[in-house]
Amino acid sequence: MKPITIAIASGKGGTGKTLVATNLAVFVARTGVRMTLADCDVEAPNDHLFFDVHPDVSVVEVPIPEVLAGTCPEGCTVCRDTCRFGAIRMLGGGPVVFPDLCHSCGACVDVCPAGMLGERQVRVGQTGAGVVQDGLGLVMGQLDVGQMKAPTVIGATRERAGTEGADVVILDAPPGVACSAVATLHGVDFLVLVTEPTSFGLHDLVLMVELGRELKLPMAVVLNRVGTGVVDVAGYCQSEGIPIIARFPFDREVAACYADGGLLVDGHRLGHQWFSDLWESLREQLASIGSGVPA
Amino acid sequence: MIDLETMASVVISNDENRAGAEGAGIGAVELLAHHGAQAAIVTKVGPKAADAFRRAAIPVYMAAGLTVREAVTAFSRGELTRLDLG
Numbered sequence: 001m002k003p004i005t006i007a008i009a010s011g012k013g014g015t016g017k018t019l020v021a022t023n024l025a026v027f028v029a030r031t032g033v034r035m036t037l038a039d040c041d042v043e044a045p046n047d048h049l050f051f052d053v054h055p056d057v058s059v060v061e062v063p064i065p066e067v068l069a070g071t072c073p074e075g076c077t078v079c080r081d082t083c084r085f086g087a088i089r090m091l092g093g094g095p096v097v098f099p100d101l102c103h104s105c106g107a108c109v110d111v112c113p114a115g116m117l118g119e120r121q122v123r124v125g126q127t128g129a130g131v132v133q134d135g136l137g138l139v140m141g142q143l144d145v146g147q148m149k150a151p152t153v154i155g156a157t158r159e160r161a162g163t164e165g166a167d168v169v170i171l172d173a174p175p176g177v178a179c180s181a182v183a184t185l186h187g188v189d190f191l192v193l194v195t196e197p198t199s200f201g202l203h204d205l206v207l208m209v210e211l212g213r214e215l216k217l218p219m220a221v222v223l224n225r226v227g228t229g230v231v232d233v234a235g236y237c238q239s240e241g242i243p244i245i246a247r248f249p250f251d252r253e254v255a256a257c258y259a260d261g262g263l264l265v266d267g268h269r270l271g272h273q274w275f276s277d278l279w280e281s282l283r284e285q286l287a288s289i290g291s292g293v294p295a
Numbered sequence: 296m297i298d299l300e301t302m303a304s305v306v307i308s309n310d311e312n313r314a315g316a317e318g319a320g321i322g323a324v325e326l327l328a329h330h331g332a333q334a335a336i337v338t339k340v341g342p343k344a345a346d347a348f349r350r351a352a353i354p355v356y357m358a359a360g361l362t363v364r365e366a367v368t369a370f371s372r373g374e375l376t377r378l379d380l381g
Contacts, residue, residue, distance in 0.1 A: 086318035089325040091351040098343060101318050 009173035011204025038161035055128025125153035151183035198229035245281035320344030
């Protein structure tokens with residue numbers, strides 16, 4: 001059966017995506033639900049810091065065109081003209097491929113009338129998977145240094161998370177609303193937006209809500225660090241009809257626990273209750289959209 | 296582009312490349328190559344454009360803080376530094 005997929009995202013970085021994703025995943029796994037947590041922040045994955053993990057690693061590769069030995073037809077620019085991404089340019093009398101711009105669509109290879117283009121596999125990152133604790137599966141995506149194809153690695157991470165036999169998959173999304181966020185969020189069943197009551201927190205939440213609407217996703221907000229600012233996030237959420245399903249305080253003990261690599265569900269006196277309440281609220285949200293979670 | 300013998304200049308629009316999200320530099324180099332540029336004078340050059348210049352076999356010279364006329368004159372006298380594009 002296809003798992004229910006919940007993305008934990010935020011426009012602004014550092015609002016608490018990973019805090020919410022890791023603790024929620026562990027809490028839910030302990031209730032007996034088959035759970036996989038997938039770290040889709042492939043440019044800076046850090047979910048694994050909270051677990052003892054020995055991942056099974058697989059390589060993520062993309063096909064990149066290469067010009068084969070031989071001679072192109074005189075004046076031919078078909079491959080260059082076909083590429084929507086400007087990744088092939090006519091330089092020095094023939095086509096030159098710029099791999100960073102290539103989206104691996106294969107169109108250039110298909111249209112070449114002279115069979116002058118082949119493809120080679122280029123490594124762009126890796127995924128890792130392992131069971132960490134309480135039956136919780138952890139899948140991690142990691143983009144290689146110097147590579148630009150984060151969405152490709154995110155796609156591979158999501159695909160792998162979907163094959164781990166889970167009932168529920170939690171995706172820890174990268175910050176922002178650009179390609180990496182879209183790659184993580186499209187097609188998920190529910191979107192949890194983590195924000196904080198600061199100007200930046202609200203500003204980027206608004207962008208995120210716009211993206212969520214564009215992707216037609218049901219969503220709810222977790223308001224983190226309540227007390228660190230006085231911006232009226234609740235007023236915005238109310239006017240937009242988006243429920244706030246949890247409020248976590250700005251709390252030194254949370255920061256201390258987190259900085260120590262600990263989980264709030266184990267290392268904070270209120271952690272278990274917070275995530276129990278959050279999961280209960282989230283289950284109600286999922287039930288209301290017809291995505292019931294097995295008990 | 297400037298013809299060194301006559302000092303006649305022609306302006307080529309790079310609008311098509313500027314409109315793209317990425318690849319403006321290499322697109323500009325491709326345009327220059329298409330129009331037969333034999334050398335380029337730049338204030339700076341990005342890594343992809345540098346690669347494109349190298350593949351197009353167009354030598355690149357550095358000129359900062361000069362007017363176009365001053366830069367071209369300096370180039371003609373062999374006073375500009377050629378960039379090593381690797």
